[in-house]
Amino acid sequence: MNFVVLLNIVTFSQKAIMKVIYFYADILASEHEEAIYAATDAFKNMINSCIDESLIKQGVDQISLSESNESRKSAPTIIEKICATIESLLDYHYTAVWDRVFQIVSAMFHKLGACVD
DSSP states (O other): OOHHHHHHHHHHHHHHHHHHHHHHHHHHTSSOHHHHHHHHHHHHHHHHHHOOHHHHHHHHHHHHHHHHHSSOOSOOOHHHHHHHHHHHTTSGGGGGGHHHHHHHHHHHHHHHHHHHO
16 A cells, blocks of 8 residues: 555544534534434543544644744644533533533543653
């Protein structure tokens, strides 16, 4: 498998992850309690199984480059997009499900913290 094919697969996977995360966020905004519980569990499972050290390292490296150059030349990394989406769950639109949102935030903190150690 050549590098271009591998790069296309990784790019597709990252786009798919974001689509699923946006989908889960939409479900959390719904009024269907069972769907909210299922989306919360699926969101946490996705964080634990799909976010790996390489995604986190990519985000950290990009931030480090941006700080040294003082201007950002590329789009946000996948991990930055995921963090921004999770942060958006703390908006007032989701106040009814903040108990579930805090579980998702906690899972993300544990995942990020595990990669820092």
